[in-house]
Amino acid sequence: MIGRLSQVLDAALGQLGRLGPLGPLEQVPIVVRSVEVLRRAGLVPVTRPDLVVRSVLAVRHLGPIAGAAQVAAARDHRAIGLVDELGELSYRQLDLRSNALARALADRGVGPGSVLALLARDHRGAVDTMLAAGKLGAKLLLMNTGFAGPQLADVAEREQVAAFIHDQEFTELAETLDLPRYLAWVDGHGTFPVETLDELITSTSDRPVPLPRTAGSLTLLTSGTTGTPKGAPRQIRSPLVAAQFLDRIPLRAGECTMLAAPLFHGTGLSQFILSFGLGSTVVLRRRFDPESTLKAIQDNRCTALVVVPTMLQRIVDLGPDVLDRYDTGSLRIIFCAGSALAPELGNRATEAFGPVIHNLYGSTEVAVASVATPADWAAAPGTVGRAPVGCRVAILDDDGARITEPGVTGRVFVASGLSFSGYSDGRTKEIVDGLLSTGDIGHFDEQGLLFIDGRDDDMIVSGGENVFPAEIEHLLVEFEGVTEAAVIGVPDETFGQRLRAFVVVRDRDAVSAEDLKTHVRANLARYKVPREVVFLDELPRNATGKVLRGELAEHP
Incomplete structure (x- = not known):
C-alpha cells in the first residue's frame, strides 16, 4: 500500500509540474489543497486509501475517460451513467458494452498506440x-462534426488514423477516407455497408479486457476557424487535476449533468469526464434544441447544465413564457465556456435562473485558466474570475515582463496541470517562464478579477489606434433588440482599417444603423464607432459556436 500511495504522489507531482518553475516543496501545498477539493466534491473518499489508489491507477492505466468510468462503476455500478435518446444505461452496462467493443476492435487490428478517430454527435455510441479506446490503450482523436471534406482528410492523414468511427449522417464525408469504418449511430433499421457498433458489441464477449501495455491518449482539435485544425494531444495521469474544475465549480458526487456542449469540444468533454468520475448521471442529446434542453433538465432533475454562450443565448431568448413552462429549480450550476460570455447575456441568464452562472476561461491548449463564480459575476459582469488551484495566470507585455497594474491590458499566459505539451505536428505555443500563451489579450481589475479583451490576432488598427472587437460587440448586444454582434476590420485607404459591425436583431424595422452608431459613440471613444453596420439573419459560426470572422470578411 505504501508503494502505491507513493505512485499517487508521484503522479500528482508529475501533472502539477506543468505549473512552471515550481519546486517540489512549492507543489506540495497545491497537492494537499487539491485533495481537499476532491474530498469536498466527493470524487474520492479519502478515508478509504484503497479506493483512492484504485482511482489513480485506473486513470494511469486507462486514461481519463475509461478510468473515470471505471471509478464510477466501482463506486456504484447500478447507478445510471448515461441518458440519451435511446434511454438509460447504468455504469455496469457501459462497462460491459465497452469491454465487448474493445475486444471487437482488437480483433480488427486496433490496439495500443492505434489512432481511433471518432466523428459523432452526443450519444451512447460515442461514449x-x-x-473502448481507453481499454485498448489506443489514441482517441475527437473530430469536429462541422468539418468539411478537405479538413477531415487533412487531419486523418496528419494524425495517421487507423480506424474511423462515425454516425450514419457523416457517411458521405467518411467515404472519402480509405480506412476501416464503423457506424456509431444509424437512423432507422436495415442493412448497412459497414458494421455498426451495436453489431460489434452484441456479437462479442463482454468479459473484462486486460489492461493495455501502455496507456492511450486523447487528442482534441483546435476550432479550425482558419485552415486545418491542429491536434492538441493530452495524456492525463492523475485525477488530482480535476481539482482545477472543482475548486470553483461546486459539482458534487451522484448528481446529474445536462451536457448540451458537444463531447468533441473541451468544454463538453471535460465536464463529461468529471461527471463520470463523480459517479453522476450524464444526459446527452444528439442535437441542441433550447426548449428540449429545458425539458431534459426538468425530467432528469439536472443539477448542472453545460453550454457554450450561443446555446445559453438561444435558451434565454425563448423568453419568460417558455422558460416558465419548465421546472428548472434543480439547477445549481450553469457552466459556460468555449467563447466569450457577454455581460448582457450573463445577466439575462442570472435573471432567468438565479445566481448559478459559472464562467470558465480556457482553451484547447491550456484547458483551465480561470473561473468566475456567481459572486464574481455579480461583482463584475463579464469577468472570467480567478485561477483555481493548480493554475496560474499572468498578464505580460510585449517584452515578456509581468504587468501588475489593474486595468492595464497585455497578453494572457497560463500554467495549468492540464496544459498540453505541444501540437501533434511538433509545434507549440509561446512559453515564458513556464507559462503558455493563450493568444488572448486581457487585464486584471482592482479586485484581481481577470477580463479577456479579445484575441491578439483579432486586434484592429484603425487610424493608428488599437481596437479590440469584444468591447464594441458587448456594447452592441446591450442595445434593445440586438441579439448578436460581431465587429471586424476591413481595408481602408485613409485609416488602414475601418470598423464594420455585423448585427442580428429581433425586428429589423425597430433598429437602425444610426441608432447603433449613436449608442457606441455615447459610450466609447470616437475611433471605436463602426463606420458601417450590416444586418444579418444570423452570424456564421462553427459547430462550437465561435464566429467565423473569415466568412464575415468575405461578405460584400
Whole structure:
C-alpha cells in the first residue's frame, strides 16, 4: 500500500509540474489543497486509501475517460451513467458494452498506440467508443462534426488514423477516407455497408479486457476557424487535476449533468469526464434544441447544465413564457465556456435562473485558466474570475515582463496541470517562464478579477489606434433588440482599417444603423464607432459556436 500511495504522489507531482518553475516543496501545498477539493466534491473518499489508489491507477492505466468510468462503476455500478435518446444505461452496462467493443476492435487490428478517430454527435455510441479506446490503450482523436471534406482528410492523414468511427449522417464525408469504418449511430433499421457498433458489441464477449501495455491518449482539435485544425494531444495521469474544475465549480458526487456542449469540444468533454468520475448521471442529446434542453433538465432533475454562450443565448431568448413552462429549480450550476460570455447575456441568464452562472476561461491548449463564480459575476459582469488551484495566470507585455497594474491590458499566459505539451505536428505555443500563451489579450481589475479583451490576432488598427472587437460587440448586444454582434476590420485607404459591425436583431424595422452608431459613440471613444453596420439573419459560426470572422470578411 505504501508503494502505491507513493505512485499517487508521484503522479500528482508529475501533472502539477506543468505549473512552471515550481519546486517540489512549492507543489506540495497545491497537492494537499487539491485533495481537499476532491474530498469536498466527493470524487474520492479519502478515508478509504484503497479506493483512492484504485482511482489513480485506473486513470494511469486507462486514461481519463475509461478510468473515470471505471471509478464510477466501482463506486456504484447500478447507478445510471448515461441518458440519451435511446434511454438509460447504468455504469455496469457501459462497462460491459465497452469491454465487448474493445475486444471487437482488437480483433480488427486496433490496439495500443492505434489512432481511433471518432466523428459523432452526443450519444451512447460515442461514449462506447471513448471507453473502448481507453481499454485498448489506443489514441482517441475527437473530430469536429462541422468539418468539411478537405479538413477531415487533412487531419486523418496528419494524425495517421487507423480506424474511423462515425454516425450514419457523416457517411458521405467518411467515404472519402480509405480506412476501416464503423457506424456509431444509424437512423432507422436495415442493412448497412459497414458494421455498426451495436453489431460489434452484441456479437462479442463482454468479459473484462486486460489492461493495455501502455496507456492511450486523447487528442482534441483546435476550432479550425482558419485552415486545418491542429491536434492538441493530452495524456492525463492523475485525477488530482480535476481539482482545477472543482475548486470553483461546486459539482458534487451522484448528481446529474445536462451536457448540451458537444463531447468533441473541451468544454463538453471535460465536464463529461468529471461527471463520470463523480459517479453522476450524464444526459446527452444528439442535437441542441433550447426548449428540449429545458425539458431534459426538468425530467432528469439536472443539477448542472453545460453550454457554450450561443446555446445559453438561444435558451434565454425563448423568453419568460417558455422558460416558465419548465421546472428548472434543480439547477445549481450553469457552466459556460468555449467563447466569450457577454455581460448582457450573463445577466439575462442570472435573471432567468438565479445566481448559478459559472464562467470558465480556457482553451484547447491550456484547458483551465480561470473561473468566475456567481459572486464574481455579480461583482463584475463579464469577468472570467480567478485561477483555481493548480493554475496560474499572468498578464505580460510585449517584452515578456509581468504587468501588475489593474486595468492595464497585455497578453494572457497560463500554467495549468492540464496544459498540453505541444501540437501533434511538433509545434507549440509561446512559453515564458513556464507559462503558455493563450493568444488572448486581457487585464486584471482592482479586485484581481481577470477580463479577456479579445484575441491578439483579432486586434484592429484603425487610424493608428488599437481596437479590440469584444468591447464594441458587448456594447452592441446591450442595445434593445440586438441579439448578436460581431465587429471586424476591413481595408481602408485613409485609416488602414475601418470598423464594420455585423448585427442580428429581433425586428429589423425597430433598429437602425444610426441608432447603433449613436449608442457606441455615447459610450466609447470616437475611433471605436463602426463606420458601417450590416444586418444579418444570423452570424456564421462553427459547430462550437465561435464566429467565423473569415466568412464575415468575405461578405460584400
